[in-house]
Amino acid sequence: MTDLAAVLRANGMRLTPQRRRVVDALARLGHATPDAVAAEVGGDGGAALPASTIYRALEALEELGLVAHTHLDHRAPTFHLAGHADHIHLVCLGCRAVDEVPVALAGEFVAGLTAARGFRADVTHMAVHGWCASCGGPR
């Protein structure tokens, strides 16, 4: 909480009520598109925020690593709080279902990337596409 303000301030940024509302919305939703965030923010009785504010807030928060995003589907990016990111998304190309698995499953993979390229993967941003148990695969 106050930590939020601290991180922002440490980077010459400010904790505005709008940004707080965006963070709260993400906390409630788990993960959501900018559009969904806008709807949630406006839904709590408060006045809706203009799209530009939502986008700029998400961008600012992401820059500091407080928020991250993945692409679960074709269009719209899906944002979530860094703290909420405790799972990897499995997106079925057949039925579009989204499943989640613990990040631990990718442990070796991540370690391998670091070893091979010095790349520190943020698996919490990851969406893996493929075919779920019920779907046939490309036909």
Add this chain to the structure above:
Amino acid sequence: MTDLAAVLRANGMRLTPQRRRVVDALARLGHATPDAVAAEVGGDGGAALPASTIYRALEALEELGLVAHTHLDHRAPTFHLAGHADHIHLVCLGCRAVDEVPVALAGEFVAGLTAARGFRADVTHMAVHGWCASCGGPR
């Protein structure tokens, strides 16, 4: 080649010169956004194709598993031929650089997903975000 036509026909679809040009463009580019495909298709001296045709061609080809896409950056999806997908993309959140590593690195990870959920991951569609060796990471 003829295989392309065969797969399309087997699904009640047709191999039109436009679709062939889109496939050729992807083959030349490796991977590209719909916009880049349009530019490449138009660049070879041939007439440019309307955006809708490009989108519809990519959609049709993707449905059959002949083409796939990833999200290397925030916006635009990046398409590539199924055959070209022999690597995983590492996208640096710091400098936006895109590196590639062999899919083999994810072997165990993929196997784990299948074991845990019966999910057959198509790693060729995967983009892993994180921080490259030269970039500091979230600050």
Add this chain to the structure above:
DNA sequence: TTGAATGCAAAAAATTTGCATATTG
């Protein structure tokens, strides 16, 4: 006080859709 953020409105992008017409198989 003072630079960072917001609101608004307008501009850009990026996709999608309707439909008459042209084409493939």
Add this chain to the structure above:
DNA sequence: CAATATGCAAATTTTTTGCATTCAA
């Protein structure tokens, strides 16, 4: 021939930008 695709133009959707004004620190 008959059903699938294309071309075009218009409509959507999504995201970005400019700027005067407000507000957090």
